[in-house]
Amino acid sequence: MNILLKSAKIVCPENKDLHLKKRDILIKKGVIEKIGATVDAPSNIKVVEKENLHVSLGWFDSSVSFGEPGFEERETIANGLFTAGKSGFTDIVLNPNTHPVPDTSSDVVFLKERGQGKATKLYPLGTLTKNAEGIDLAELFDMRNAGAVAFFDFKKQISNPNLLKIALLYAQNFDGLVYSFPQDGDIKGKGVANEGEISTKLGLKGIPALSEELQIARDLYILEYTGGKLHIPTISSAGSVKLIAEAKKKGLDVSCSVAVHNLFFSDETLVGFDTHFKVSPPLRTKSDCKALIKGLKNGTIDFVTSDHIPMDIEHKRVEFDNAKNGSLGLESAFGSLNTIFELDETISLLTKGRERYQIDSPKLEEGAKACLTLFNPEGEYVFETNDVLSTSKNSMFVGATLKGKVYGIIHNDLSTL
Structure with a gap:
């Protein structure tokens, strides 16, 4: 070419x-x-x-979902990578929310092979546990050797604290990166929206910020005990920013990300009961949005992501309580960030993050x-x-x-x- x-x-x-x-x-x-x-x-x-x-260095996105295998009607890998490329992303980390989930080295090899020959390069995540059931660790070392860049039971909490402890200890043997989704399922309960004035007015069951912050606090205590590398994806509250800032001051090897939509929208958008705004973690208050933006600017939050999740219409055109979580984000990522930040900041946010996954950073020379x-x-x-x-x-x-x-x-x- x-x-x-x-x-x-x-x-x-x-x-x-x-x-x-x-x-x-x-x-x-x-x-x-x-x-x-x-x-x-x-x-x-x-x-x-x-x-x-x-022109800038190629952009990087650490949280992208497609559908293949198992949910090709939502998105194939081929069209997903085409969409990523047209949206400006040269490298994406692929979430393990497929059917079956990638919990073996052969699954990771399949994903990498399906991504070959495209302008955008695909880096797969493997699940942390077998079948992403949160019981037994998956084949982390074998998946790492096959090309998995980190390990994540997608959007699922690690309920058993001892499991996280063992995972962090074990992954240190090969410098592996462990994810922990920041949400306590017992406190979340059947919540569907941020707990606050808006959810109360709308009659929607609330998800308090406490569900996120309590999980993060627990995980950070475990990380302080074990050592290792922990990534907390898509935080959404001001309290979470504060907890992670304190952990970094202690020298803990923790990183975190935030979804673009949690910067751009607040829970006020839920007034119309539009299920496109139903995401996990939920959209929170305007003050949370401001704290997240500040966290990106001062480096507490390591990088921003589109948190791109294709979802078929059958799972969105239903009552708000019954709709599945998720929104597309690749196509709108640049345009939305560019309304919030100055251009230099926007490009810096879109190009950073590779080093956390031990992906070589490109050069413009x-x-x-x-x-x-x-x-x-x-x-x-x-x-x-x-x-x-x-x-x-x-x-x-x-x-x-x-x-x-x-x-x-x-x-x-x-x-x-």
């Missing part, structure tokens, strides 16, 4: 010589051959000229393999259903005003432009 990007404004704070400079970028056979003020186009090369073209995202950061627009590229259409961002458009990616000697 040979491409010449013309007059691309480079957004790369790591490279002070190129940051915010307009340059031509010549890419040959997937490698950045030349970066210059003016680069003449060789023969037989694709020249890319776009309105207000900006001559001689490096091309791992680039192309976009226009300007221009507001209303996100519509026809902006959704996923097979499922369950996006809570439909109707929201976003800022900026993604053109595509160049990665793995392939392009989605």
Whole structure:
């Protein structure tokens, strides 16, 4: 693949010589051959000229769900990776919420093979326990050797504290990363929305922030005892930010993420009982949103994720109590973040996180393999259903005003432009 990007404004704070400079970028056979003020186009090369073209290092998303195997009607791996690429993501971590779940090395190999030959690279998670049932540890070491980057019983709490203790101790033998979903199921009960004024007015059963914070506090105590590497995905409350900040001050090896929708929306959006806004953890208050944004800015929260979860219409077009959790997020991730943060901050958030999974970070320099995202950061627009590229259409961002458009990616000697 040979491409010449013309007059691309480079957004790369790591490279002070190129940051915010307009340059031509010549890419040959997937490698950045030349970066210059003016680069003449060789023969037989694709020249890319776009309105207000900006380019950055390829974006990374640590929480993406598809459907294959088992739920292909929601999303296949092929179309999911195409959607990720068109949304600007060169690398994604795939959640283990399939049927069957990936709890053996052969399952991980299957997922990696299904992701071969695409512009966006897929990094699978394996489950922490067999069948994600929370009883016995799965084949963690074998899955790690097969390519699993971490271990997670998707959106399920680890009820047994001793299981988490053993997992953290065992995973240290191969520098493995253990996930723990921050929700105490007994306190959550049958809750479907954030416990507060809005849920009370609407008559919806509440999920108190305590259910998240109590689980996190327990897990951090266990981590302090065992050592090891713990990741807490998609936190949602101000109290959680405070707990993790205190743990990091102690020197604990803990990381966390937040979903874009928990920054962009509050529980006030539930007034219409729209099931697209039913997610786990739930949308919380505006003050929680502010605390999460502050946590990202000061580094307490390590990275942001789309928490992309395709869900078929049969599980969304029902009563709020009965609807399944989840919203699409890949297609709207950049446009929503770009309305909250300055451009440099947005790109920093979208490019960080790989090191936690021991994934090599790309470079934007001559001689490096091309791992680039192309976009226009300007221009507001209303996100519509026809902006959704996923097979499922369950996006809570439909109707929201976003800022900026993604053109595509160049990665793995392939392009989605």
